[in-house]
Amino acid sequence: MARFDSSPGKADSPNPADPANDGQPPGKTPGQPTGKSAGHRKRTLLIAGAGIVAVATAVLVPLTLGNPTAAPPAASETASASAPAPTPAEVGPPVTYYQQPGPPAGSPLEKVEPLKVDVSSDLVGTSLNKGMTGISLEATDLADPDLSGDNATMVKLLKEIDQPVLRFGGNSVDRRFFWTSTGEAVPADYKGDKTRPVKAVGPADLARLKTLLEAGDAKVSLTVDLGHYNPARAADFAKNASQILGDRLLSITVGNEPNGYVFNDVKTGSGYSIEQYVRELKDYANAIYAVAPNVPISGPGAYDQKWWQPFIDADIPQKKILSFHNYPLYSCDGSDPKASPTLANLMSPLMHDRAADYQKAAVKVGQAAGLETWLPETGIAACPGSNETSRTHASALWTADYSLNAAQLGITRIGFHSSLQTCKGGPPLSAICSAGAYPFGNGQMSGRANFFGLSMVAELESGKFMKLNSSGGGLVFSYALQNADGSTSVVIVNENDPEKAAQTDVTLNLPGKPVTGTMTQLSGPSYGAEDKTVIDGAKTEPTPVAKRATVPGFAYKSQAQQFKLTAGTVTVLNFKY
Missing domain, CATH: 3.20.20.80 (Glycosidases)
Incomplete structure (x- = not known):
């Protein structure tokens, strides 16, 4: 050719x-079977780096990526006035949540069935090198x-x-x-x-x-x-x-x-x-x-x-x-x-x-x-x-x-x-x-x-592919890798139409209890858009792992993570335990 x-x-x-x-x-590779998985986003706030759940209002510093009109996730509720003032060690540094672009304004949004991905600790037997x-x-x-x-x-x-x-x-x-x-x-x-x-x-x-x-x-x-x-x-x-x-x-x-x-x-x-x-x-x-x-x-x-x-x-x-x-x-x-x-x-x-x-x-x-x-x-x-x-x-x-x-x-x-x-x-x-x-x-x-x-x-780390089960989500393909440092990388390729599809509710079940969760994302406004594809809002390689923002809605030490993903994106999530 x-x-x-x-x-x-x-x-x-x-x-x-x-x-x-x-x-x-004419055999067919198993695709994404259809199923249901309801769930609501957890609102527990992760204090990045320190790995401590906040007990008082934390200052959020949103990362300006993608569509600047996208609304940031809600912070956890302020603690009762009678509670003792938290120490600096309890509060930790401010959290930066990843801001992904939303659907174009005025889009005739079509609901997408929620996506459920269960990642197993079992390995496929192949690697990404x-x-x-x-x-x-x-x-x-x-x-x-x-x-x-x-x-x-x-x-x-x-x-x-x-x-x-x-x-x-x-x-x-x-x-x-x-x-x-x-x-x-x-x-x-x-x-x-x-x-x-x-x-x-x-x-x-x-x-x-x-x-x-x-x-x-x-x-x-x-x-x-x-x-x-x-x-x-x-x-x-x-x-x-x-x-x-x-x-x-x-x-x-x-x-x-x-x-x-x-x-x-x-x-x-x-x-x-x-x-x-x-x-x-x-x-x-x-x-x-x-x-x-x-x-x-x-x-x-x-x-x-x-x-x-x-x-x-x-x-x-x-x-x-x-x-x-x-x-x-x-x-x-x-x-x-x-x-x-x-x-x-x-x-x-x-x-x-x-x-x-x-x-x-x-x-x-x-x-x-x-x-x-x-x-x-x-x-x-x-x-x-x-x-x-x-x-x-x-x-x-x-x-x-x-x-x-x-x-x-x-x-x-x-x-x-x-x-x-x-x-x-x-x-x-x-x-x-x-x-x-x-x-x-x-x-x-x-x-x-x-x-x-x-x-x-x-830009993914070398890792071993992990077995997973996926259901719902429309046109979406998911992969998971066990990295050398023990962390898990999950890649979700959301091929739903970015001009028409609403954000997908995702429930991700991990093989461990993560203390940090970060993300990087490739996005674009439409299937046919030319010269509009960006990674983390720019025409460049993904943000280094150590500098990535936190997954929106990240739940500290919870095997079940819930968040939304915009259509027409490739999202890499990294979880450390």
Whole structure:
């Protein structure tokens, strides 16, 4: 797929058949069952830090985030006049409650069934690790001078998604990417155009990339050209990459989406078979192993699951990672209405379930072979140009849920395919983009709405997923993590329509009795809002855990917490016991 390699109105290849339907049973991942859970907000006041319940009126200092018109929660009632005056130790410091935005003024509010989430101390068996979320780019982007430690805007973005992996591959690697360690001229049969030029990449580009990886605390996964059969050149690329990038190089993949070669004329002639791919894969892997024996091989990087097992069965050295690609909304021509890139499809339980089914199929195959399972190239849609989902707040909600669900299922790396081209005119579903004139801009990079969805997940502490039961709440997905310090993080992705849905009453039952509870939140005014997604009221990463405001209505040492959540939000709650 990798459509971001193409100009807004043109794709490199016809859209493939639905990968999720290729041999995949029509099973459905359990969503959010419907149930009832009534309850009223507790009004016990937490004195943050000291962990003492106030017995007299405390001074509240509300944090000004989101909609300034949102009303703060009521304070606890003043103690009787006959009670003795509290000491400073009893009162403690003032509490700052989180102020989330409310629905837009004049909204025709639709009531949402109360949400009940019961978090168990039992574990799922999977973990969320640092570096799980990352960015996928075209292999030709390796030649871009903006990928440098001197580019402060790019470094900032990498730090905001906390130790990410930059993956280089995409459609360009088998078409317009030419590696040379000796300064050779690009062969004449390599063809490109104004927005997708042919690029030669050499050791100096890898050395420059290393400065970015070090400054942004990132790692990298590379792809070698299989479109132009040349194992020796690929091995030279791997050798130089291993020597220059060291332990920041995580893997090398042979070719990009080889299952698509037969559709897009990367391999001409009578077609391209799985058997031919396996033969060429062996040649490449053996050549790479001879000069870079410590570099893991990942593959097949295909969106057709028929190609997964042949890669696993291939007798190649350093086979460590099963990788696959997936774009859940694939029907660019509308032939499958349920898979067309529309907001209605994006914000639907079916979108969540279909993606989960395909991810579970990949994890099952990878785990059976003892391999890690990566999803190094993904995005909402495989379609070029703009559509209803492009640049929208809904894309941020989807990205957060998609990443968390993938991690909970057992996928250990995920990369959202993006571009270094301009925000105006460049690929609209890219998570990052450049300021300046189309197509290549000035290198001043910024994140779009889906990037902020990534950031919400990336800034979570490493933790083990906990089992939970959830009922009610409408279109909502919940996750819980047991952190290394014993605290619990709960993430609630509220995909109800922020223009129409009322706030959801939440009852959260925890496995312990918390003494503190804090929150951070991604929000936006509507599904279709562009450039309006914020985290804690600003276009930046979440507030650090130690500085976060208290959950509204927090009940000290109570396993049952009750609060409200605005629709169209991703909320991270952290409870310490």
